[in-house]
Every structure is written in structure tokens, then in C-alpha cells.
Amino acid sequence: MSILRFIHISDTHIGTTPDYILYGYSPAVEARRLVDYLNHRLPFEPDFILHTGDVTYDPDPVAYELAWEILRELRYPIYFARGNHDEPDTMRRVLPNLPQGSGRIDYTFAQKGVQFIVLDSFGLVQPRGYLEASQLQWLTQQLEAAAGQPVVVVVHHLPTMTDNPWLDQHMTIENHDALFAALASHRDHIQGVFFGHIHVPSTTFRQGILCSSASAAFSQFIFPDVYPVDRLDVTAPGGFSLVTITPERTWISHHELGA
Ligand SMILES: [Fe+2]
Secondary structure, three states, rough: OOEEEEEEOOOOOOOOOOOOOOEEHHHHHHHHHHHHHHHHHHOOOEEEEEEOOOOOOOOOHHHHHHHHHOOOOOOOEEEOOOOOOHHHHHHHHHHOOOOOOOOOEEEEEEEEOEEEOOOOOOOOOOOOEEEOOHHHHHHHHHHHOOOOEEEEEEOOOOOOOOHHHHHHOEEEOOOOOHHHHHHHOOOEEEEEEEEOOOOOOOOOOOOOOEEEOOOOOOOOOOOOOOHHHHHHOOOOOOOEEEEEEOOOEEEEEEEEEOO
């Protein structure tokens, strides 16, 4: 494989109108700024964009139309995972590169010899995540089929416990232990697990597997362990992560959009 570079974005939370405000920010305005930055200010050409879910805030078709009106301006292909705020049928209808069908959006795609396995981690209890037994079976099949090939796993929800009680209680995939039971024996060829949902860039190393989140596109949650949920510090600007994958390494850098 040659060097693969992708941009990890997440949690655009676009509303039904451009003037929708969340946490004091306009997600639509911030998403346009992000698209402009990625199109014109990167000193290289990424292979694609990965959006790890919560494309919209309310799963309203009008919000998806607005989101795609903004994101379609990106000069690069874009792949999506489903977030807890997302509605799968409308996603399939409006957004590109998603498998048709019904129910959860699980699929794979390949870029420069790296196999991406995207799982729909929509939860039984909001806003936590969950993976059904059939999804974990499918994941195992995909990992076995990609033996000897670099693999990236993509979900929306937090796939591991952290050191942060609020995140651990509210944002995790409930059965993350089962997820890692499926992943652990394939750690030698898993180059990372990428996710969103927690609105802050993070890195966790679990059972020999790298887990990484990107900031929300429009703002960040700062130190969510020390603020009550209704008074989260959301003052930091949103951003994105650059991910570089080669046969011997995964390198990630986080970038704020700034003023
Ligand atoms: Fe979310």
C-alpha cells in the first residue's frame, strides 16, 4: 500500500435552517468554514473525508438536504457513519457512498489497500451506543476476510472506557467489551478505531488497539468530566483530524478551525 491520508470530521449537527444555533455556534456556518478550509488550505490532497456521524441535529429530511448542500462542495469523496442523531433511511437517500437497504448502516470500503469497516452503533438507550450480535458476527467475518491487510474500524460512539466518568456513563457503546473481544485477535492488522460523538479529540490505547476521536466540526466539549451536562464548556472551536496510514504506522494530528 502507498501512504493513505484522510481527514476525520464528525458531529456537524446541521439544523433544518442555516440560522439554527447550537451551544452558541451556527453548525451550518461552521461546516461551511470547515469545507472551505479543507478545500483551500490543506497543503496536500487527502484521499477522502471520513464523517463519523451526527450529520444533523434532528433527523429531518430538510436538515439532511442542507447538510449535503454544504458538504457536497468538498473536493474529496466522503464516507459517513450513522450517529445517534441520524436517521438511516434519510441518510441513504440524501448522502453518497452508503449501501442501500434498510435498518442499520454497516458497510465496507477500501482505499489504497486499507479496508474500512463501518458499523452503525446506534444505541438502545440514548445517547449510548450498542452493537447487535449479528453486527459483531459480521465484523468478525470482515476481519477474517481481511487477514493480512490493514483494517480500520469506524463507529460513532465511544468504543472504550476512558478516565472520564461522564463520557463513560453516557457516551460509550454499552457492549464495548464484546466489540473488543471481536477485535483483539486481529490487533496485528487493525490500524485504528475511529469515532465521534464525544465532541473532543482523544486517543485511547486498548488491548493493543488505537482508538481516536475527532472534535465536533463546530465546537468542542472541554473537560466534560468536571462540568454538569447542562453546563458543559463548549467554548473551544471545532476542528478536524488528519490521519496518515502507512504499513508501519498510524499518525494522527488534531486541528482547530480557530476564529
Ligand atoms: Fe452523537
